[in-house]
Amino acid sequence: MRTLPPAVATAVHVATLARKNGMPIPPKVLAVLDKAASPFPGRWLLDPLPGDPIRVIELFAGPGGWSEGLATVLGVAVDSVGIDVSKDACATARAAGHFRICADITTLDPEHYALRHVRGLIVSPPCPSFSPAGKHSGQEQANIDILCRVLAQTSEAGGFLPGNELDDWCEGCDTCDALGYHDGFAPRSGITWNELRAQLAPLTDARIGLMAELLLWAFGMQAAGAPLQFIAMEQSSRLPQQILDDIRLELRGGQEEGEWYWTTQGILEASEFGLASRRERVFFLASRRLSYLPTPGENVRPTTMAQALGWKESERINTRGVRPIDPATGRPKGGNEFSADKPSNCLTGKARTWKRVSDGLRLTPNQAGLLVGFLPSYIWEGSRTAAFQQTADVVPPLMAARVLAQFFDVDGEALAADFLCQLYRMDEMLSSAEEYDTVA
Structure with missing residues (x-):
């Protein structure tokens, strides 16, 4: 485990004393902490005090789906840091009060000293490589093999080996004790996190390799001393089972006796949980x-x-403009319309062109956000195109809340029901013509 330089260790000591005495951290000390912890917050260099919220890190955090699920739906206090490469998504999250680091995740150190007290890891890698709307490069066996070879090396890179695998045949000796085998960790393989990332270079789509960040950060933070309690990931429903199986196997220690023994996976559909769009x-x-x-x-x-x-019944949505009529059905070719009397189609970035057939008025970003479970007051930063792409990529807060509630010992089902009631009673705010954009 890494140690702090003497000057930083002194700043940590002074800041800790100030906190314990209920006093603010001196600005000069805080500046030292922020510089040493960068890009993470300086406060994360300090040991948590009793009553402090748990620390959670969100990779590919986006505009705030997971964050809103915790804060708004569940109402739990967490010290959460989100990382995303999109400036617009980061601006949206910050406008809602969520902490964001705007950076390429692959350039950051998952073993940073500031991460040693993180208890929750949340990961939502980009999905176009795997989803039906993409080019399916994530389904190609050559790419899957490259990714899985890297996944298989992550636990050894972090020095992870369940102690009970050795306890079966070794009752303890000076060599094993010196190497830390019976503490649950084996000698590290010596390969670095960046060297593992470099092995992903042959992928035909670099976004496929971002799946590896889940295990790079899990084992990297564990090597830093982080007492991780849970890992949550969301991805395209078309993610190959081989990738999921290899992630599970690595976390379970190969012999399925690892510290991360409890793993589960499954496909969830948002409209089945009460949201007004399918996902x-x-x-x-x-x-x-x-x-x-x-x-x-x-x-x-x-x-x-x-x-x-807040629309009347029988409205229809046009998704693709004017299409040729199919003489056999009398309807436009290409499936460019759907009824608004059911949950909407899954939103993509192209939902920015959706318009109501009866009057040609288009959705606003706030309405798109409402369909995926954000309050109408949520502020979507960036251009219209950027805002709709955010609503297409985001994890619905309601789904985030239902998945994470168990780790905070709250009744996720009841809180989600209350949130849905609040969410979809605000139709008066959205029913006037001023809420829509006219087609240019």
Whole structure:
């Protein structure tokens, strides 16, 4: 485990004393902490005090889906740091009060000293390489093999080996004790995190390699001393099973006796949980205790797009402009319309062109956000194109809340029901013509 330079260690000591005495950290000391912890917050160099919220890191954090799930839906206090490369997504999250580091995750150190007290890891890698809307490069076996070879090296890079694998045949000796085998960690392989990342270079789409960051950060933070309690990941429902199996196997220590024994995965569809749009995603959980994926409650009612937006019945949505008429059906070719009397189609960045057939008025970013579970007051930063792309990529806060509630010992189903009631009673705010954009 890494140690701090003497000057930084002194600053940590002074800041800790100030906190324990209920006093503010001196500005000069805070400046030293912030510089040493960069790009992470300086406060993360300090040991948590009793009553402090747990620390959570969000990779590919986006505009705030997971963050809103914790803060707004569940109402739990966490000290969360999100990382994302999109300046617009980071600006959106910051406008809502969420901490963001705007950076390329692959340039950061998952073993940074500031991460040694993180308890939760949340990961939502980009999905176009795997999703039906993409080019399917993530489905190509050559790419899968490259990724899985890297995944298979991550635990050894971090020095992870469950102690009980050795306890079966070694009752303890000076050599094993000196190397730390019986503490649960083996000697590290010597390969660095950046060397592992470099092995992903042959991938035909670099975004496929971002899946490896889940294990790079999990084992990197564990090597830094982080007492991780849970890992949560969301990805395209078309993520190859081989990748999920290899992630699970690595976390479970190969012999399925690792510290991350409890893993679960499954596909959840957002509209089944009451949201007004369809979104099918695979969720993966790993924890040090029994964990599970939520199921829709018996009393959850489907919410139609029209109900969510305060529209009258029988409205239709045009998604692709004027299309040729199919003489066999009398309808436009290409499936360019759908009824608003059911949950909307899954939003993509192209939802910015959707318009209501009856009057040609287009969705606003706030309405798109409402369909995926954000309050109408949520501020979407960036251009119209950027805002709609954010709503397409984001994890719905309601789904984030249902998945994470178990780790905070709160009733996720009840809190989600309360949130849905609040979310879709605000149709008066969205029903006037001023809320729509006219087609240029």
